[in-house]
Amino acid sequence: MGRRGLFAGSLALGALAGGRWASVPAAAAALRRTAVPGTVPRLVPMRPHADQITDIKVCLRPFRAAGPRLDVERVGEKVVIHNYGHGGSGWSLSWGSAEMAVGKAAALSPRRVAVVGCGVIGLTTALTAQRAGLDVTIYTRDLLPHTRSVRANGSWTPDSRVALTAPAGPQFADTWERMARYSWKSYRDYLGLPGNPIDFRDSYVLSDTPFDAPESEPENPGHKGDYASTGMPQQSSEFASYGERIRDIIPAAELLSAQENPFSVPYARRAPLMIFNFGAYGHLLLSEFYQAGGRIVIREFHTPADMKTLPEPVIINCPGYAARDLWGDRSLIPVRGQTAWLPPQPDAAYGVRYKGASALSKSDGLMIQGFDMSGLGEMDGVGNSFEHADRSEAEKAIGIFENLFARFPAVQG
Numbered sequence: 001m002g003r004r005g006l007f008a009g010s011l012a013l014g015a016l017a018g019g020r021w022a023s024v025p026a027a028a029a030a031l032r033r034t035a036v037p038g039t040v041p042r043l044v045p046m047r048p049h050a051d052q053i054t055d056i057k058v059c060l061r062p063f064r065a066a067g068p069r070l071d072v073e074r075v076g077e078k079v080v081i082h083n084y085g086h087g088g089s090g091w092s093l094s095w096g097s098a099e100m101a102v103g104k105a106a107a108l109s110p111r112r113v114a115v116v117g118c119g120v121i122g123l124t125t126a127l128t129a130q131r132a133g134l135d136v137t138i139y140t141r142d143l144l145p146h147t148r149s150v151r152a153n154g155s156w157t158p159d160s161r162v163a164l165t166a167p168a169g170p171q172f173a174d175t176w177e178r179m180a181r182y183s184w185k186s187y188r189d190y191l192g193l194p195g196n197p198i199d200f201r202d203s204y205v206l207s208d209t210p211f212d213a214p215e216s217e218p219e220n221p222g223h224k225g226d227y228a229s230t231g232m233p234q235q236s237s238e239f240a241s242y243g244e245r246i247r248d249i250i251p252a253a254e255l256l257s258a259q260e261n262p263f264s265v266p267y268a269r270r271a272p273l274m275i276f277n278f279g280a281y282g283h284l285l286l287s288e289f290y291q292a293g294g295r296i297v298i299r300e301f302h303t304p305a306d307m308k309t310l311p312e313p314v315i316i317n318c319p320g321y322a323a324r325d326l327w328g329d330r331s332l333i334p335v336r337g338q339t340a341w342l343p344p345q346p347d348a349a350y351g352v353r354y355k356g357a358s359a360l361s362k363s364d365g366l367m368i369q370g371f372d373m374s375g376l377g378e379m380d381g382v383g384n385s386f387e388h389a390d391r392s393e394a395e396k397a398i399g400i401f402e403n404l405f406a407r408f409p410a411v412q413g
């Protein structure tokens with residue numbers, strides 16, 4: 001999750017309107033509510049300690065400046081429809097992106113399709129194709145539990161490093177909105193199910209300074225221009241921000257008064273955040289796919305020409321970041337991210353974001369991610385393809401919450 005993920009699920013916080021780093025006091029004030037006395041939820045403190053780490057996962061966000069690749073090309077006799085490059089938003093946009101890719105496939109009226117890849121994009125694409133009445137086989141090197149997808153954070157972050165404003169242009173903004181709305185609606189069908197594959201958490205954003213204090217563009221000391229002149233993003237301000245477009249369906253955040261704020265940090269706001277519990281949700285998607293007659297073939301492709309050997313006439317290509325090598329797509333830029341996992345803490349079912357790190361209590365563990373601990377904003381991890389765990393980074397992120405909860409609660413009796 002990028003810095004903008006700080007505001008995920010709370011796009012109506014107003015922090016992004018009127019300029020990426022500008023603040024919007026009027027919007028924030030308008031959202032302010034006073035809780036009915038006695039209704040402020042009492043939070044059980046999280047227990048984040050470095051000696052509780054069970055796993056550290058590293059992932060490369062498949063970022064493309066122009067946004068996800070969804071075009072169609074021919075490889076010999078085969079029609080290949082691409083569906084990859086969703087940056088830090090693949091979980092969030094998966095159903096909407098699948099709907100678009102499958103729409104292109106269905107227009108060709110095939111009886112059966114192949115889907116390459118079984119990450120969240122491949123799996124939702126395969127299910128969407130089945131729902132359109134197609135006979136689907138997934139060809140993949142790895143099943144979902146071993147893909148990069150499950151090394152993510154797993155929150156609703158639909159415009160987290162998904163494109164750069166200028167290269168993507170206004171047309172992608174419309175595409176994004178359609179994807180985001182379709183996905184949001186699709187996820188509603190998975191709420192309230194056994195195991196809570198999809199759930200909501202109260203997410204607290206904490207700050208030592210007022211939310212309406214002017215925020216400056218984060219420093220990127222090495223920056224040398226912009227994407228147009230270098231082929232790499234250089235500044236946070238180049239990253240696209242589309243959240244305002246779906247403000248009408250995303251629960252708004254509320255500023256907490258001193259009496260409502262249980263944290264020993266002066267400023268706090270809270271918003272419901274949609275989350276994806278990887279274990280339960282992944283298992284459900286795979287079961288649904290098999291129950292609908294889907295087949296999975298474990299297979300690795302080495303070049304686009306390998307697609308010619310598949311029996312299906314239409315192929316939807318969902319290899320994620322691996323398209324950089326498989327398809328020679330150099331427009332894919334790695335954006336490294338890391339999450340540390342601690343034992344689940346179901347009694348503390350909420351999320352907190354503070355000092356560039358995020359702690360989120362999910363059914364499959366207490367997840368802690370330092371998404372911007374160096375103050376680089378959206379540039380954090382950009383161009384970094386080091387896909388190995390960095391324990392010191394994990395411990396630093398955990399330390400932020402260890403300190404926070406050592407001073408907890410601030411006001412509760």
Ligand SMILES: Cc1cc2nc3c(=O)[nH]c(=O)nc-3n(C[C@H](O)[C@H](O)[C@H](O)COP(=O)(O)OP(=O)(O)OC[C@H]3O[C@@H](n4cnc5c(N)ncnc54)[C@H](O)[C@@H]3O)c2cc1C
Nearest residue numbers: 059090091092117118119121141142149154155301320337
């Ligand atoms: C730290 C971090 C946090 C994130 N947090 C969030 C978040 O909170 N919310 C959100 O929406 N998104 C988040 N993301 C982004 C999200 O994880 C990605 O956009 C998404 O996982 C991409 O999924 P995918 O299916 O395209 O790719 P992958 O998960 O990489 O799947 C690719 C599939 O293709 C297969 N494949 C690859 N190459 C070949 C080959 N040569 N032959 C055969 N098969 C092949 C693989 O085996 C795999 O099955 C985060 C990412 C990171 C790194």
